[in-house]
Amino acid sequence: AQSVTQLGSHVSVSEGALVLLRCNYSSSVPPYLFWYVQYPNQGLQLLLKYTTGATLVKGINGFEAEFKKSETSFHLTKPSAHMSDAAEYFCAVYGGYQKVTFGTGTKLQVIP
Amino acid sequence: SQTIHQWPATLVQPVGSPLSLECTVEGTSNPNLYWYRQAAGRGLQLLFYSVGIGQISSEVPQNLSASRPQDRQFILSSKKLLLSDSGFYLCAWSVSGVSGNTIYFGEGSWLTVV
Numbered sequence: 001a002q003s004v005t006q007l008g009s010h011v012s013v014s015e016g017a018l019v020l021l022r023c024n025y026s027s028s029v030p031p032y033l034f035w036y037v038q039y040p041n042q043g044l045q046l047l048l049k050y051t052t053g054a055t056l057v058k059g060i061n062g063f064e065a066e067f068k069k070s071e072t073s074f075h076l077t078k079p080s081a082h083m084s085d086a087a088e089y090f091c092a093v094y095g096g097y098q099k100v101t102f103g104t105g106t107k108l109q110v111i112p
Numbered sequence: 113s114q115t116i117h118q119w120p121a122t123l124v125q126p127v128g129s130p131l132s133l134e135c136t137v138e139g140t141s142n143p144n145l146y147w148y149r150q151a152a153g154r155g156l157q158l159l160f161y162s163v164g165i166g167q168i169s170s171e172v173p174q175n176l177s178a179s180r181p182q183d184r185q186f187i188l189s190s191k192k193l194l195l196s197d198s199g200f201y202l203c204a205w206s207v208s209g210v211s212g213n214t215i216y217f218g219e220g221s222w223l224t225v226v
Contacts, residue, residue, distance in 0.1 A: 032213065043202055043217035044156075090156065094213045098144045098163055098206070104155035 002027040002095030006103035014111050019063075019078040021106050023091030026072065032094040033074040035065055038105075039087045047089070050074065061085070086110045114139035118203040118218035125225055131176075131190035133221050135203030138184065143205040145186040146215065147178055150200040162186060163208070198225045 007022040036044040048059025055067040065076045091103040118135040147159040158171045160178035203218040
């Protein structure tokens with residue numbers, strides 16, 4: 001079985017500041033990990049994913065995440081927040097059996 | 113390239129009425145198909161998933177059912193809607209063994225039960 005915990009349901013940052021969204025996972029098998037973004041009234045869009053290989057993964061819109069097995073974490077970062085980054089972000093883990101488990105989401109507010 | 117479409121985009125239904133949400137995927141064969149629900153202020157809840165025609169797995173006992181009459185078609189139904197069925201419904205697909213079973217989502221359907 002697998003699970004995902006996203007710390008902080010709401011995060012506020014100033015425009016231009018660092019964005020850090022936290023995600024911890026639990027998986028009984030080597031995990032595949034994902035971050036998705038959801039804009040209001042839209043479906044989820046894949047930001048980035050970790051499957052195997054390099055633990056630092058770069059995605060769209062300047063986001064990146066680092067897989068840390070020892071910490072069971074997959075935090076999402078962006079060096080400089082933009083107003084257009086305001087959205088809800090979901091971390092997810094695939095641990096087998098064609099099922100992906102999602103976290104409860106973190107709403108990012110960007111303050112001008 | 114692969115695309116996924118679901119409809120209708122929005123609907124308002126009275127309590128006790130039936131429901132049918134439809135989803136189709138194009139550009140891939142034998143996808144895994146999923147229905148998720150996103151209630152206001154809550155995360156994503158997996159309702160059903162299917163690994164093939166006629167194969168449906170239910171994750172949560174509820175008032176809903178799903179069917180997969182064709183390889184790339186997935187339907188979410190209810191015979192009698194409840195107020196608690198209101199929410200944002202998302203269809204999604206993936207292909208086993210490809211990119212770690214990455215899931216791709218449709219545009220979503222807003223259901224309001226009144």
